[in-house]
Amino acid sequence: MFDISHNNLNAINKQTESTKAPVPLSSAKCTYLHPARGICASLIMICSISVAGLAHGHGDVTPQGLDTDGLPEISKDVLSNPFREDAEHGEYYELAAELGKKGYAGNCANCHGIEAMSGGLTPDLRELTEWDDEYYISRVVNGTGGGMPSFKENLDRTAVWAIKTYVESVQ
Ligand code: HEC
Secondary structure: OOOOOHHHHHHHHHHHHHHOOOOOHHHHHHOOOHHHHHHHHHHHHHHHHHHHHHHHHOOOOOOOOOOOOOOOOOOOOOOOOOOOOOOOOHHHHHHHHHHHHHHHHHHOHHHHOHHHOOOOOOOOHHHOOHHHHHHHHHHHHHOOOOOOOOOOOOOOHHHHHHHHHHHHHOO
16 A cells, blocks of 8 residues: 555655655655545645734734724824723723724724733833823824824724723733
């Protein structure tokens, strides 16, 4: 059964040449099943393309926006978190944190980490204090030249503060 015929060896050589890369063991095995060889080779190609896509895709995920139904609309001149428990709309704290969790997951987590725990490459948002509210809102709305995108088009102020409320809830 493991009798490697001349033909099969040729096939392995050919494949090595055509892919110009070391053939992993699993693909060498495929050469035993002649009809499947082509499929096997294309699967390997698809795999390497998608791995390259993933490596490239960090942070490129399309922002998801956030539906803030149920929360009061927050205007642009509010510069501190209105949903903080002792703030103007503190009675919405729970709902804001819950919606903010979704907003965070769909817009921020891919760079700032799951549950706001940064892996170290981006600032850890849990370290912001309430004195940083103005800084927070300007960063999220305008972005920075250092890799933080602007969310002006994707998130309204209500959504941005809901996300902050979520981050505070896991602090
Ligand atoms: C594409 C990756 C990426 C996404 C997505 C992203 N950020 Fe950032 N963010 C960064 C980077 C990188 C920095 C550091 C930028 C700098 O120093 O110029 C940063 C900085 C920040 C800062 C300043 C923090 C500090 O301590 O200086 C805040 C606030 C912030 N991000 C909030 C958010 C929020 C909220 C979201 C989701 C709505 C978000 N970010 C989505 C990459 C991202």
